[in-house]
Every structure is written in C-alpha cells, then in structure tokens.
Amino acid sequence: MFGFYWSLRKGIQLRDVRLSKYAQMLLEFKVLEIRHQRYFLKEKFILGQIRKEKRGTFLKIPGNATKYSIFADECNDGDWVLVFKKAKGYKVLSVLKEQNVQRIAYLAFIKGVPKIFDFQTHRLLKSGVREKALKTLPDGTIFLLQKSQIVEVLGTLDNPRIDEKISLNLYHKQEEFSASVLQESESFGSEVDISLYPNRVDLRHLPFCTIDPETAKDFDDAIFYDSKNAELYVAIADVSAYVAMYSALDKEARKRGFSIYLPHKSIPMLPHQLSENLCSLKPFESRLAYVWKIRLHRGCAKILDSHLFEAFICSQRRFTYTEVDKILKSPPEQESQEEFLAPMILSLFKQMQKIRKKRLEFGYDFYSEEERISLNADFEIQDIKLEISSPSHELVEEAMLLANLLSAKRLQEFLPLGIYRSHKPPKKDRIQELFSFLRTLEYTIPKKDLHKQFLALQKAARKRQQEKEISRLMIKSQSNAEYTSENQGHFGLGFECYTHFTSPIRRYVDLCVHRLLKNVDHKSKHYLQQELNAICDEVNQLEKENAKVEIDFKDRIYARWAMKNIGRILDAIVIDEHYPILGRACSDIYGARLLIEGDNLEFYQKVKVKISQVDLCQAKIFCEVAKGNFNYVS
Known part of the structure; x- marks a missing residue:
C-alpha cells in the first residue's frame, strides 16, 4: 500500500x-x-x-x-x-x-457469566461463540478473534509461556515461515560452491574474525586488519546473492523488516537455513561476502582510499565481546594458538580509537546500557545482567560506522535516490525545554554551540553520577532516526550522510543497500529506485512495531516476577515525576518500569517502593512508597 x-x-x-x-x-x-x-x-x-x-x-x-x-x-x-x-x-x-483484523481477547467470568474482553482496551466484545461453549474454557483463556469468531486458543494468562504469543500477536508478528519460503531457502544447499562465482575476489587466505555477543548465531560481519599496510577489511554477509528481488524470500523479508530479539530466542527475518547457516560468517566455512577495503593513515587514521567488491572469505575465529575485552585489558604475553589474532585486535583497536576521537569532534557519545535477561525452563526470570558499552563494542562500532559511512557516500555520489539512515538536529524548542529543566536540577548551561553544551553537561553529569539519566534526557529531546530516500545527515553520529550496510541478515534495509550498490558496481538499471520511498515508510513502521514487541515481552516477564513478589521492597529511581509517577527498578528486576503511588517525588530521586499490585494483561507493576525509606541522589 x-x-x-x-x-x-x-x-x-x-x-x-x-x-x-x-x-x-x-x-x-x-x-x-x-x-x-x-x-x-x-x-x-x-x-x-x-x-x-x-x-x-x-x-x-x-x-x-x-x-x-x-x-x-x-x-x-x-x-x-x-x-x-x-x-x-x-x-x-x-x-x-483493512489491516489484519485479528485481535487478542481474554475470557473472564462476571458473576458466573463468561464474557470476552479486548486484551488491550478491556472493552467488552461481541462474540459469536455460545455461552455454553465458553463455560468449558478456564478463566483467563487468551485467544485470537476475527469477526467475533475464535480463530485460535493461545493458552491461559497464568502460564508464563503465553507471554511470547501475546507480544507477537499484539503487533501481528509471526515466527513460522511458509512452505514456499522454506523451500526456496533450502534450495541453495548447505555449503557454498566456489565454482559458481568465478568473478569474486578470493580472500580466504586472510584471517578474518567475528566479534559478537555470546548468544549470537547470525554473524553478519567479519573484520581483518593488515597492520603492515594499515588496511581494514570489513566483510559483510552477501545476502543479496541468495535473496532475489520479488522472490518468496524477498517478500517475506520485506514483510518482517527486521529480526526480533527476545531474551530466550530470536525470530529471524530470514529462515535459519540462511540466517544461521549459509549466510552467517561462521568460523572455518567459506562464505560469500560484500567487502569494503579501507586504507587508513597511520598517524591520524584518516581514510586514504577505499574499494568495495564481492569476495569469498573464511573466518578463522569467533570472538565474543568479553574475550576481546580481555585481550585489550591484558594482552597475552605469548601468541597462543587460541589467541593468534590478538596482535591484529590490539593494532586495530588503536586505529579505531583515533577514528572515534575524530568522529566525536562532531558526533555524540551518550551513555547506554542494556539489560540482558536470562529465563529458566519455566520461562521465568533467572538472571539479569547489565551490558554496558566496552572497548570491544567501540572497536566493532567504529569499523561498522566506517563501512556504513562509505556506503552512504557511494549512494549519494552515483544515485539520485538511496536509502539513508537520517537523524535530524533537535528542534530549538525541544532543546530550550531540556535546558530549562536541567537548570531546575542546578546544571549550568554554557553559552557555546550545541555540541560543546552537550559535552559540558555530560561532563558535569559524570561528576554528579547522573550520566545515565542526563544522557536519556538528551536523547529524549531529539527526534528519532529514520530511513529516508534522500540524505538528511545524521546529527547523533556527526556524519553528513549515513546508511545501514552491515547487517543484511537481520535488516531488510541493508539488503536493499547492497542491491543498490551492486547496481552501481555493475552499471545496471536501478529498478529498486521506484520503490525506495515505499520501502522507507514500511521499514520505519516495522522498526517501531518490532521494538514494541521486544519491550512488551520484557514488561510481561517483569510483571510475572512481580506478581509472585507482591509486597517485595525494591530500590527504584524516579524517571518521570508527573502523574502517573514513573520509576525504574534498580534492584531485583533491574530496568523494569514501575508506576509509583506517592507524593512530592522528584526527578532522579532514589526511593524504596513496595510492590502493591500487578496487571498481567497490561503488563503493569504498581508500587507504593515504602514510608521512611527513601533519600535523594547526591
């Protein structure tokens, strides 16, 4: 449409x-x-x-x-x-x-009479199902309705396994692939036949490596750094070699837009045969890749030359971020068989730090952290770990940013329209509103340009141990980044142009960018140009929906924990002092959003709260202030 x-x-x-x-x-x-x-x-x-x-x-x-x-x-x-x-x-x-008219509903017995209610609004719904049939179902049954008829019974609200189904169906997402899509993905076999690609550059002699989270299975990118010649190779899985435009795979990938990542599993954009096997840059497997070769200045790490081409690679090592951080913190004294790539990692890190320092002269480095939740066999919270950006993350990030930046410049140079990741500068009224609020927190706003003002505020926030919340306020004052067919620059990164090139296994946009760049390489017709505006609109909407799925599922497993811990005291911090007061848990269920009942609470106030009530349908946790047990952030 x-x-x-x-x-x-x-x-x-x-x-x-x-x-x-x-x-x-x-x-x-x-x-x-x-x-x-x-x-x-x-x-x-x-x-x-x-x-x-x-x-x-x-x-x-x-x-x-x-x-x-x-x-x-x-x-x-x-x-x-x-x-x-x-x-x-x-x-x-x-x-x-009409959009998908299926909706989630739940069954509740009101004075012994079964009633069906909309899952999100709690409004009473008309149903074509007989009362006698509804009485055979347990209270709290969740099902899909379409035109007043039950299409599917999903389960009951008291079962933790229902949470995943609820989150997906609320936003009309599905995990299973159709038979035609699976058949097409399996038609490529399980190994790359090198003889089919005589014109590709063979880079299998170079010791590429991947650096990803411990649980990752879809390896989009691999890197190799030739320290002798100061040449960085960024190899990206060549998904476009398998997924042809308008094929069953392409239509499904476009429909999904992105892979969805839940704490216990991923719901891929492409079938596992491609996303975790044939396209994934697994160790010791020959793979098709689209590669940027970037020659850097040894001193200032400036880009001297770059070249984009199709190749074969064979990754020699699958690193985790933790393993790379260990190498960067304590370089191995002897070059072991396990860590034979350590010298390359150390040399590349030095170059990427130079690149990063130069980039941050115009871009921003906001504090970020992410909750990594582990679930047990009963689909309940087992553990929560905070993942904070580390040196290994910075190394990979800067390498990928270079490849994305060069791809955007190439699109802009050769094509009238492309797909760009655009981030407009914040509006003046939003900045004034931010600064006015920060002044109430006794922050001094220097009379400088916006970049220097933000840097000064971040420095002051670090001294007051408030960097996390102040960074969130700064991010909130800005518009969201989005995909556009015309370049609008990227304020947050400080780039004049930017796109997404490095994750075609999990993002449809990157797959399209590969196709556009190959059209430039081969000097072929740009049929995709006619659809770029539509594609940008579609993926912008899908990005928001998929983010809501991931947030909704987290909220549900937090709420389920809270339901079993009514009366429990939690450490919390106020992140919105306006009614209804919103807090964030700082203990037990770290990161959970809490609705707090209390008086005279202030922004960034630390407070102890008691869980008083939980709404599993709405995935909301209600708390009240534990009297006499709160204080202020110093």
Missing part, C-alpha cells in the same frame, strides 16, 4: 490506472483529477493510515512526521483510509485496505 501511495503522490499514468484496484476505488469515489496526463487526488482528500495508540486514534500520512487526531472507532489499527479534510478535523470516507 505504501507503494501505491507514493505512485499516487507522483501521479498515476492514465494507462496504468486500470491496473490498480485502489486506483479503481478512488475513481468510483470521484476523488481523482487529471493533471499533466496523470491522475492525482483532488484537493482536501487524503490517503493515510489509522494508528490506534494509548493516547487516542490518529491519522498517519506517509512522509509526514505529524500525526493528526481523528475519530475512527469503526477502523482497525493499520487500516488504510480515504479521508476528507474538513474545516475542523478529518472525516473517514472509506477504508481502502
């Missing part, structure tokens, strides 16, 4: 109007007019998408960051609608395309 929207924006040729059922519908509504031998929407008529959120119902127009409040009770979230713009507000004229 995004593709049709952008075609309509440019104008549909007269001869093509009969080919689209949506164009036919608009003709029947008499809302199209002819200009310059093309069909366009008449003035005051709008095509957009309904987005239903907790704050209300909105009309989202592709390419427009603003969402417009609209009355659309009869529409489902995600429906594409034809709208008429009135003097005050908007009126839905027709639904052109």
